[in-house]
Amino acid sequence: MTPEDARALFPVLERLAYLNAGTFGPIAQPTADAIRAQLDTELEQGRFGKEYFERMLELRANARTALGSLVGVPDEHVSLTGSTTDGCNIVLAGLDLGPEDEIVTTREEHFGLLGPLHASGARVVVVDPEPEAILAAVTPRTRLLALSQVLWTTGRALPVRELREQTGVPILVDGAQSVGAIPVDAGGLDFLTISGQKWLCGPDATGGLVVADPERLRVARPSYFSQTAYEESGSFEPADGAARFDPGWIATASLAGLVTALELPPEWRFERAAEQTGRCRQLLAALVDLVDGEATLVAFRAEDPPDLVATLFAAGVVVRDLPGTGLVRVSCGWWTNDDDLHRLAAAL
Amino acid sequence: MTPEDARALFPVLERLAYLNAGTFGPIAQPTADAIRAQLDTELEQGRFGKEYFERMLELRANARTALGSLVGVPDEHVSLTGSTTDGCNIVLAGLDLGPEDEIVTTREEHFGLLGPLHASGARVVVVDPEPEAILAAVTPRTRLLALSQVLWTTGRALPVRELREQTGVPILVDGAQSVGAIPVDAGGLDFLTISGQKWLCGPDATGGLVVADPERLRVARPSYFSQTAYEESGSFEPADGAARFDPGWIATASLAGLVTALELPPEWRFERAAEQTGRCRQLLAALVDLVDGEATLVAFRAEDPPDLVATLFAAGVVVRDLPGTGLVRVSCGWWTNDDDLHRLAAAL
Numbered sequence: 001m002t003p004e005d006a007r008a009l010f011p012v013l014e015r016l017a018y019l020n021a022g023t024f025g026p027i028a029q030p031t032a033d034a035i036r037a038q039l040d041t042e043l044e045q046g047r048f049g050k051e052y053f054e055r056m057l058e059l060r061a062n063a064r065t066a067l068g069s070l071v072g073v074p075d076e077h078v079s080l081t082g083s084t085t086d087g088c089n090i091v092l093a094g095l096d097l098g099p100e101d102e103i104v105t106t107r108e109e110h111f112g113l114l115g116p117l118h119a120s121g122a123r124v125v126v127v128d129p130e131p132e133a134i135l136a137a138v139t140p141r142t143r144l145l146a147l148s149q150v151l152w153t154t155g156r157a158l159p160v161r162e163l164r165e166q167t168g169v170p171i172l173v174d175g176a177q178s179v180g181a182i183p184v185d186a187g188g189l190d191f192l193t194i195s196g197q198k199w200l201c202g203p204d205a206t207g208g209l210v211v212a213d214p215e216r217l218r219v220a221r222p223s224y225f226s227q228t229a230y231e232e233s234g235s236f237e238p239a240d241g242a243a244r245f246d247p248g249w250i251a252t253a254s255l256a257g258l259v260t261a262l263e264l265p266p267e268w269r270f271e272r273a274a275e276q277t278g279r280c281r282q283l284l285a286a287l288v289d290l291v292d293g294e295a296t297l298v299a300f301r302a303e304d305p306p307d308l309v310a311t312l313f314a315a316g317v318v319v320r321d322l323p324g325t326g327l328v329r330v331s332c333g334w335w336t337n338d339d340d341l342h343r344l345a346a347a348l
Numbered sequence: 349m350t351p352e353d354a355r356a357l358f359p360v361l362e363r364l365a366y367l368n369a370g371t372f373g374p375i376a377q378p379t380a381d382a383i384r385a386q387l388d389t390e391l392e393q394g395r396f397g398k399e400y401f402e403r404m405l406e407l408r409a410n411a412r413t414a415l416g417s418l419v420g421v422p423d424e425h426v427s428l429t430g431s432t433t434d435g436c437n438i439v440l441a442g443l444d445l446g447p448e449d450e451i452v453t454t455r456e457e458h459f460g461l462l463g464p465l466h467a468s469g470a471r472v473v474v475v476d477p478e479p480e481a482i483l484a485a486v487t488p489r490t491r492l493l494a495l496s497q498v499l500w501t502t503g504r505a506l507p508v509r510e511l512r513e514q515t516g517v518p519i520l521v522d523g524a525q526s527v528g529a530i531p532v533d534a535g536g537l538d539f540l541t542i543s544g545q546k547w548l549c550g551p552d553a554t555g556g557l558v559v560a561d562p563e564r565l566r567v568a569r570p571s572y573f574s575q576t577a578y579e580e581s582g583s584f585e586p587a588d589g590a591a592r593f594d595p596g597w598i599a600t601a602s603l604a605g606l607v608t609a610l611e612l613p614p615e616w617r618f619e620r621a622a623e624q625t626g627r628c629r630q631l632l633a634a635l636v637d638l639v640d641g642e643a644t645l646v647a648f649r650a651e652d653p654p655d656l657v658a659t660l661f662a663a664g665v666v667v668r669d670l671p672g673t674g675l676v677r678v679s680c681g682w683w684t685n686d687d688d689l690h691r692l693a694a695a696l
Contacts, residue, residue: 011391012391012394015392015393016393018396020396023395024394026394027391032390032391039380039384043359043380044363045364046360046366046372046666047372047375048372048666049661082553082597083597111582112572114581115571115572115575115578117581118584119566119570124581204600220467221441222437224460227459232462232474233465233472233474234462234464234465236466254553254599320396
């Protein structure tokens with residue numbers, strides 16, 4: 001597959017310089033086709049029968065395997081969730097923390113992580129997103145590090161594995177802006193959340209949660225998928241591995257789309273995304289006030305970000321502003337070409 | 349709309365005597381069209397921009413209003429969930445019960461309710477699904493009654509409002525087999541779960557949770573929709589009303605399908621469903637060993653339920669067995685006609 005072939009997968013790219021995978025990736029034609037085919041079957045044949053359920057279970061198994069292989073873990077460590085928020089909530093609810101416990105996080109996290117931290121009842125210690133600050137905040141009461149692998153604000157990458165190793169404290173890594181964007185290895189991480197809808201270009205309300213040791217996290221939000229047998233009091237025999245954390249049904253059509261989306265990326269996906277992000281930074285450096293960052297997000301300062309985003313949108317360039325930060329954010333993927341970047345530069 | 353017009357909405361009914369809305373309702377053509385139209389927009393125009401987000405928010409608002417009006421409550425009492433299981437988990441996590449607390453439930457509940465009860469950490473007191481047994485199980489430590497309005501096993505209806513009134517104990521009503529099947533009034537109920545995919549014939553992974561007093565339930569599983577403003581520690585200003593419990597993003601295409609599905613039913617929906625269930629009972633009484641029940645489910649005893657269900661499926665009749673009970677279950681809706689019922693009777 002050449003970059004041109006890859007690009008042709010995504011109809012939206014014919015019209016727009018779509019540079020917003022950090023919110024939602026573009027949808028590929030085969031992904032939409034897979035969703036539609038499943039919907040057609042359900043419409044015509046009903047949502048029932050051995051075939052229907054076997055198909056659903058096969059899609060779940062395939063999604064689990066594909067998400068696991070993407071981050072280097074076997075499928076028994078992968079739970080299928082609806083979002084990274086979902087994953088964070090599952091972890092925090094299962095850890096049973098209290099007011100005596102501390103969680104260290106940074107001041108540049110998304111509410112999808114912060115909300116669950118707050119709801120846990122633990123004391124949330126907020127520091128700058130700097131390894132030294134994070135290390136310095138760890139005390140004997142720290143039960144969890146909760147960090148983005150790539151900050152959604154700037155694209156800066158945090159050395160999550162090293163922080164885990166140096167502190168010995170369990171870590172919840174929010175992979176919303178890393179998985180699918182840069183190479184990610186979940187080995188050595190206790191918990192990693194995955195978004196299906198961003199860099200993986202899957203349907204909305206899909207995602208995953210990697211749990212290194214399923215036996216050590218309580219199933220705080222059981223669903224039918226969590227058990228293999230149950231008593232009349234609700235006490236249950238947990239499903240094998242991380243499937244016990246599956247929080248519920250995912251639309252079968254969305255599963256079909258996700259599995260297809262996960263099969264599409266070429267081998268050179270990460271190399272190309274990094275290359276195009278570099279070109280983006282180069283092009284923009286002369287035009288705007290760039291913020292330092294790695295990974296595949298490029299943030300820059302603007303006087304009136306919402307206004308600039310609207311102006312760019314009118315010119316067929318899709319980027320987003322980050323409320324309260326004065327920043328505009330550009331997302332570059334393996335589908336991004338030079339034309340997209342030049343349209344952005346020209347519109348600026 | 350005549351019964352024949354209603355029936356013509358559902359392509360699956362041209363092929364099958366589809367009698368399984370207790371698992372998944374049939375999908376109507378306009379519902380599938382609404383899903384497809386939204387998917388097409390996302391494919392061609394991307395999932396971004398003012399229009400996209402306004403459309404998503406409008407769909408959420410419309411779904412909330414429609415679900416609320418269906419059960420007689422204003423939309424500020426409705427949270428949009430992915431399933432009834434989701435709703436049960438939100439309530440149980442938010443009540444912060446402990447081992448000193450008791451919950452009274454019945455021995456004919458679904459794991460979607462029982463699992464969350466168990467996960468709450470409270471003592472689960474299980475009794476027969478009889479009003480007297482439920483009343484007798486209430487002690488000063490009872491913090492919650494957790495009951496199906498209609499039992500998924502037999503279609504028996506429990507007098508949930510009366511039980512709430514007589515005990516003064518808060519009640520969580522699982523509406524999986526009631527909302528959309530029979531008239532339901534959420535007034536006087538503390539919590540009511542709604543399934544989008546069963547009797548409402550909506551997309552899978554949609555549903556609702558009615559919360560009578562949102563201020564009195566903790567937001568245990570926050571999502572971006574839960575807040576209107578937040579601190580860097582994750583502490584947040586809750587969204588107005590029950591929207592604060594919205595556990596996360598619902599696929600926009602699924603929302604479009606749900607809103608359309610909620611608009612379709614004719615005024616005579618409940619009357620017709622009850623009438624057809626009565627005819628079903630009449631027809632089957634002479635053929636099988638029926639279990640008593642009300643509402644729109646009809647259960648009967650069979651020697652080998654999975655085998656019988658497979659035989660019926662081969663004859664184009666879709667019903668289900670209930671593992672571990674020796675029962676086969678038939679679901680009758682406002683779309684069910686005499687021909688469906690005669691096909692079932694003939695195949696038996």
